[in-house]
Amino acid sequence: MADTPLAQALRTLLGPDRVLDDPAAREAYSRDATPLFKGLPEVIVTPHSTAEVSEVVKFARQSKTPIIARGAGSNLCAATVPLQGGIVLSMMQMKQILEVSRNELLAVVQPGVSTQQLDDAVAKEGLMYVPDPGSKTVSTIGGNVATSAGGLRGLKYGTTKNYILALEAVLGTGEIIRTGGRLVKDVAGYDITRLLIGSEGTLAIFTEITTVLSPRPKASKYGVAYFNNLADASVAVDSIVASGILPATLEFLDNTCIKAVEDFAHLGLDKEAGALLLFGDDGSAESVAKAVTEMADISSSARGVRAVTLAPDVAAAEALLYARRCSLP
Known part of the structure; x- marks a missing residue:
């Protein structure tokens, strides 16, 4: 434990169990699946709630500390490599499936839920989460949305952006917003949800995601x-x-x-x-x-x-x- 001033401040803010800064952890979070890039973070924070994400973002803004959100790190576009050091915000502890509605054909999940985990859960209801990235056994729904992931079924069914109804997200100011709704035909106002999809953490950090489901093919x-x-x-x-x-x-x-x-x-x-x-x-x-x-x-x-x-x-x-x-x- 290096216990740098940054780590000390974050432990005070969130508690010691939410902060990692040992050499092994910093090395593990210095890369994603992209082979050519590496950046050593000073600290890794593992929030368990939207409120905690908001507090960390506010702290990073006030202290002018670089911050980067990360799911499973399975992307191949260096989207989660902390090239400027600072804070890696690991979303992997926010991993609850909050709701599956067969009647409304939707699910509400936290960003750390894996693609495979969600598809397995809704399969029990005869449903399917359609986006099917090659890395589905490890990739997270939050990461899928952040990169607008495609997948093996993309030609017929489209990509992640076609299956997101609503988002709860934390902006760079720490403000918590909600976009979209529970209806497919939700066309009033600006489509902020579609704007945020694929933004790779540059516009907001997702803390809750409402996805479209489909009946499972026979x-x-x-x-x-x-x-x-x-x-x-x-x-x-x-x-x-x-x-x-x-x-x-x-x-x-x-x-x-x-x-x-x-x-x-x-x-x-x-x-x-x-x-x-x-x-x-x-x-x-x-x-x-x-x-x-x-x-x-x-x-x-x-x-x-x-x-x-x-x-x-x-x-x-x-x-x-x-x-x-x-x-x-």
Whole structure:
């Protein structure tokens, strides 16, 4: 414990259990998943409430101390690297799912809830949290909103910005605001919610998030096509889209990613392929079977195709999705 004047002041403000400044903690919070950037914070603060976040922000403003909010740090845009030192505000202790409403198709959560945790919770109600970033097992909802995360289902369903109804947030002054509401058709006034989404902590720090949920699809199916190179895979993508199919998932990996994923996960991927195209759909069993079969047929007749395989069961489908998630974003 270095017990610097900054750490002392924050311990006085919040209590000793909310403040970390030992060398191991400072090193751990000096990076996120972005490999090229590093900045050593002076102190890490772990608030448990909106009021505590507000107090820390007010303190940072008054003392002119740099402050940066952080979730799981899984982003690849250096959004949570404290390049100017100061305070890292870790939101990971604000991790409650406050409400799940099946009737209103929404959930209210704190920012430290993981994407996987929320989706698992709403699945029990037959619902789905749609945004599906590759890092969903570790990424947080707060981080998703801060970076407007995309995901494997983005082509068909859109990205995080399409699934946020309301925010509670702390401004740079420490003021607590609420934006949006509980209605999808909420069009009165300025759309401050959409302005804050993707702002990466530069405009506000999110402390409560109201998300849109969807009924969980009755069926899903996936397949994989291997190609000699990325150009050939891109032609297949063009053909699939031109056919009128709107896939739930249409993602590719290049040879470097294929080799890295296979060496790590041993999934039986073709390491000699120049590109891998992961395709899939969800919805009714009949529509899914039709769409995925058509995508497989299009891929099979495409230039430079090496092999096309449909996942025969849920386990095989999960393996294909896992291959994509191993490469993150």
